[in-house]
Every structure is written in structure tokens, then in C-alpha cells.
Amino acid sequence: MKFPIYKTKSDEDKSSSSHFANARVIKGKERVFDLNNPEERKKYFEIKAGPEIEIIKNYLEKKSFVAYFLGKKNSGKGTYAKMFAEIIGPEKIAHFSIGDMIRRVDEELKDKNKKKELIDFLKENYRGWIPFKEIINLLNKRNTATLLPTDLILILVKREINKMEKKTLFIDGFPRELDQVNFSLFFRDLIGYRDDPDIFILIDVPRSVINERIKYRRVCPFCQTSRNFKLLPTSKIEYNSDKKQFFLLCDNPQCNNVRLLPKEGDEKGIGPIKARLKKDEELMAHAFSLYGIPKILLRNSIPIQSVKKNVDDYEITPEYVFEWNKEEQRVEIKEKPWFILDDQGNKSVSLLAPPVVVSLIKKLALDFMSK
Numbered sequence: 001m002k003f004p005i006y007k008t009k010s011d012e013d014k015s016s017s018s019h020f021a022n023a024r025v026i027k028g029k030e031r032v033f034d035l036n037n038p039e040e041r042k043k044y045f046e047i048k049a050g051p052e053i054e055i056i057k058n059y060l061e062k063k064s065f066v067a068y069f070l071g072k073k074n075s076g077k078g079t080y081a082k083m084f085a086e087i088i089g090p091e092k093i094a095h096f097s098i099g100d101m102i103r104r105v106d107e108e109l110k111d112k113n114k115k116k117e118l119i120d121f122l123k124e125n126y127r128g129w130i131p132f133k134e135i136i137n138l139l140n141k142r143n144t145a146t147l148l149p150t151d152l153i154l155i156l157v158k159r160e161i162n163k164m165e166k167k168t169l170f171i172d173g174f175p176r177e178l179d180q181v182n183f184s185l186f187f188r189d190l191i192g193y194r195d196d197p198d199i200f201i202l203i204d205v206p207r208s209v210i211n212e213r214i215k216y217r218r219v220c221p222f223c224q225t226s227r228n229f230k231l232l233p234t235s236k237i238e239y240n241s242d243k244k245q246f247f248l249l250c251d252n253p254q255c256n257n258v259r260l261l262p263k264e265g266d267e268k269g270i271g272p273i274k275a276r277l278k279k280d281e282e283l284m285a286h287a288f289s290l291y292g293i294p295k296i297l298l299r300n301s302i303p304i305q306s307v308k309k310n311v312d313d314y315e316i317t318p319e320y321v322f323e324w325n326k327e328e329q330r331v332e333i334k335e336k337p338w339f340i341l342d343d344q345g346n347k348s349v350s351l352l353a354p355p356v357v358v359s360l361i362k363k364l365a366l367d368f369m370s371k
């Protein structure tokens with residue numbers, strides 16, 4: 001599996017072309033965007049993929065499509081889908097996560113009436129090899145770690161999709177098992193999207209990136225906002241001089257500057273999910289080799305020798321370091337380059353989500369929608 005590198009770098013020589021018409025050249029340099037700021041991110045997308053965004057919007061006026069996101073756990077599938085919807089229009093796009101759906105089913109099972117409704121629905125609609133009694137048993141006794149059988153997942157997905165208006169779907173978490181790949185080939189027929197294109201979107205993120213995403217993750221105990229101590233801090237940092245430690249404080253005004261905390265086990269990084277990552281990689285390789293279904297390959301990392309030619313500096317994930325300025329009694333936040341090794345051992349940088357989404361928009365628009 002070879003993931004191509006897409007160029008998202010602004011071309012200074014062509015800054016007068018329609019493509020980058022708004023990109024102002026400041027002192028011989030391309031315009032710089034803060035991609036963590038939603039307003040600036042919006043302008044960034046207009047400048048880097050404005051015409052392609054229009055193509056997709058026009059396409060979605062009358063049509064829709066089904067996209068399957070395939071990538072390792074914690075590869076940011078949800079982030080990409082949400083960002084795509086933010087640009088193209090949330091009213092046209094549904095991000096459908098199998099994990100979220102199963103959590104909702106778990107909630108329904110706790111409520112007597114909702115549980116009865118669910119069981120009645122399954123009684124009418126379930127088809128499969130596993131006896132119905134056993135299906136109900138599985139639901140009753142299940143803990144969140146046990147996987148539900150494919151037959152059951154399929155019927156639950158169908159139930160959820162029937163509840164929504166026909167939107168473009170970004171499906172995340174299906175297929176998850178090798179046997180589910182075959183189902184995904186006929187899935188659009190199953191859910192009544194027969195004439196809509198379906199596309200596999202494969203996302204390649206190095207293990208080292210996922211490792212640090214987990215290791216430095218910090219979560220707000222009140223609003224559950226998830227940030228990263230090293231890669232995506234909040235805007236307020238607290239320094240505790242006794243412990244000589246820095247803490248991220250939640251930016252949400254309702255949370256009253258509460259400290260974001262690590263989740264138990266996060267310090268182990270990818271240690272506990274290595275088997276799962278391996279399975280996800282196998283699944284991607286399997287999907288990659290499938291005939292007949294179109295694919296878009298997206299990559300998160302760029303080997304350093306290819307960086308200069310292909311991406312702008314501000315599209316790269318930096319590492320943040322904190323220093324205590326004793327004289328002024330304040331925390332200084334500094335950015336420095338963050339280098340990682342990709343899965344092949346090449347020294348690389350990791351892209352922020354927006355340039356990856358720019359590549360997705362361009363591929364979708366130019367390969368699927370402008371014919």
C-alpha cells in the first residue's frame with residue numbers, strides 16, 4: 001500500500017491565478033493561517049480548495065454518496081468527517097459512527113420502554129444465523145468490550161439510517177472485521193442508496209503519531225473536551241511552582257478554568273491497543289486490494305525530504321513546550337518542530353487535519369464529481 005503525497009503548498013508564482021486569488025503575499029511570503037482558529041480555517045479552505053468546494057456543493061444539491069472511513073484507531077476519522085461537514089454544509093452530511101451507535105444502543109437497553117421498542121424492532125427485522133434468543137442474550141449480557149455480531153450491527157445500522165433523511169454518509173467504524181468488508185460492498189443497496197457512488201477513504205497515520213496522541217491526551221472532567229498537552233494545548237496554561245508542573249485549563253467559560261486531566265491508562269500510549277492496530281492495518285490492506293470500489297488514499301505524515309515542496313509550514317503539527325517566566329510570573333508557550341518516524345522508519349512530520357481534508361476535497365471533486 002503506497003499512499004501518495006498531495007501538494008497543498010500555496011504556489012507563490014501562481015498567487016495571481018484564480019486558485020489562490022485571495023492569498024496575499026506578505027513580504028515575499030505566503031499568507032499564514034492559524035488552523036486551530038475556526039474563522040481562519042474557513043478562509044484557508046476557501047483559498048486552498050475554493051473551486052473544489054463549489055463542485056462538491058453543486059453535486060450535493062441533487063445527489064449524495066456513501067464514504068467509508070478506514071484507518072487505525074485514533075487516526076482522526078471523526079475529526080476529518082466533522083471538518084468536511086463544517087465546510088460543505090452540515091445539513092447535507094451525516095457522520096455516522098458505529099461506535100456512537102452502539103453506545104446509544106447501550107443507553108436504550110438501560111431504559112425499560114426503549115429496550116422493549118428495540119427488541120420489538122429486532123423481532124420484526126433481524127435476519128441471520130444466530131438464533132434470536134441468543135441475540136437478545138448478547139444484548140443483555142454484553143459489556144462494552146465484546147463485539148456484536150455482524151448480522152446485528154447491520155440491522156442496527158439500517159434502523160439508524162432509516163431514521164435520518166437521505167444525506168451523504170461518512171461511515172466510521174464499518175467495516176471493522178474482515179468479514180464485514182464483503183458486506184460493505186453491497187451496503188449502499190441495503191440501505192437504499194443504490195444509485196449513489198460509494199467510496200473507501202483510507203487514512204494512513206503512523207503508529208508513533210497515534211502513540212503520542214494517546215500519551216499526551218488531556219480531557220476536561222466537566223465538558224469532556226479532549227486536547228493534547230504536547231500537540232494541541234488549550235489557550236490557558238497553569239504553572240504549579242510546588243510541583244514544577246504545567247496544566248492545561250479548559251477554555252470553555254462554563255468550566256471555570258478547571259484542569260484537563262489524563263485518562264487512566266493513557267500514559268501507556270498504543271501499548272494496550274497494539275493488537276487492534278494490527279487488525280486495523282490488515283483491514284486497510286484488504287480494502288485496498290478490493291476490485292471495483294473506488295478509493296481515496298490520505299496520509300497524515302510526510303517524509304522530511306518532501307516537506308518543502310509539498311506543504312506550507314503552518315500545515316504541519318508543531319510541538320508545544322511551556323516555560324515559566326519567573327520575572328513576569330507567566331507561562332510562555334513556545335512552538336517547535338515535531339519530528340516522528342513513520343511506520344517505514346522515515347523521519348517525517350505530521351500534518352494538521354485541515355491539509356488532509358483539502359486533499360480529500362480535491363480528490364472527491366476532481367475524480368468523482370466533475371465528470
Ligand SMILES: [Zn+2]
Pocket residue numbers: 220221222223224225250251252255
Ligand atoms: Zn471543560
